[in-house]
Amino acid sequence: MGDDEPAVPETPTNEIADEPVDLIDELKPMYTSPAPFLARFLPQSAPTYLGLRAPYCDLHAFLKYLHEIAWHGYIHASLGDQSAYVLVFEGRTVAAAAASATGEQALGEMLNLYEQGADISAHPLSHTLAHVLSGVGSRAWKFNLTEDFTGLHARPSGAIFYARGEIVATMPATLPYEGAFPAPLRPQTLILPRSLAGWAHHTYSPTLRGRDAVNPITDIHLSFKAKYGPPGIGLMKAILQNLTPAEYAMREDLALHEIEPLLQDFSKTGYLREG
Structure with a gap:
């Protein structure tokens, strides 16, 4: 054997x-x-x-x-x-x-x-x-x-x-x-290394629309919050703090597959700059 x-x-x-x-x-x-x-x-x-x-x-x-x-x-x-x-x-x-x-x-x-x-x-x-x-x-x-x-x-x-x-x-x-x-009191989620999830280790730049999305006095914030809820608000705030998705996932104990669809949608709907 x-x-x-x-x-x-x-x-x-x-x-x-x-x-x-x-x-x-x-x-x-x-x-x-x-x-x-x-x-x-x-x-x-x-x-x-x-x-x-x-x-x-x-x-x-x-x-x-x-x-x-x-x-x-x-x-x-x-x-x-x-x-x-x-x-x-x-x-x-x-x-x-x-x-x-x-x-x-x-x-x-x-x-x-x-x-x-x-x-x-x-x-x-x-x-x-x-x-x-x-x-x-x-x-x-x-x-x-x-x-x-x-x-x-x-x-x-x-x-x-x-x-x-x-x-x-x-x-x-x-x-x-x-x-x-x-054993840790709360075991932490492993994050894929850069070689396999490069997108998670980059920083992203929000557009003006993205910045307005987390500003409570704007109409964009209301529609953004209605569509993405607290997970979307949290991720956009992390992006504004210049955190990478991997860093945000580690801080909030999230799996990358919870973050990736939000990030992709932010890009498609004009909340993040291209490239």
Whole structure:
């Protein structure tokens, strides 16, 4: 069995449910001896979606769909001996890992693999497990168990999943040393790198009409607000502050696919300058 070959999924029903459980789940790792930290601690879970591949499935549309249904789980892209793993929390991509990258760069690697013909599978997790795993990145930290600690405690003897200071699961996946991956209180959405979403890393210049759109005393503001609502007002104000869409998305914890249609419409309707 290869390093990235999934084991036979054995997903207990209480692993996917979000209701509290009295017993501590003993999870089994999905992948055998993978190098990236995130992949090492992903639990077995039968795929909800399997065999997704370009050009039959638009990956951007699929990620948008997962966002709309507030899905929790992880996505695995595999092409030959290359793999990338992306964790999804509340429908947002919040952690990613590939052979030599983590975070945004690894998310970009997954999209690159997909465009080259990689197969995609998506495996569900409970809200709790997805939150615990959201802090797994490129390095482990010194473990300090507090009464509200949420995250992963990895040891040579196995891993312990904590939620709000309580053990919720264990897994026989190890590190050669003791370390912790604390989960953020609110996992932040990963933003695609410039190489894959250049439009999101540019600044945009509003026209006079665009400036009037956020001026409450103008008629244009009333029509703009009626059409785009608070999301449109917020984005236009960010543009006036010289923020890029990526910076605005990071600040407001938004996904780029929520911003791109607004930006395109602003350009078509004369709120932004051409070029």
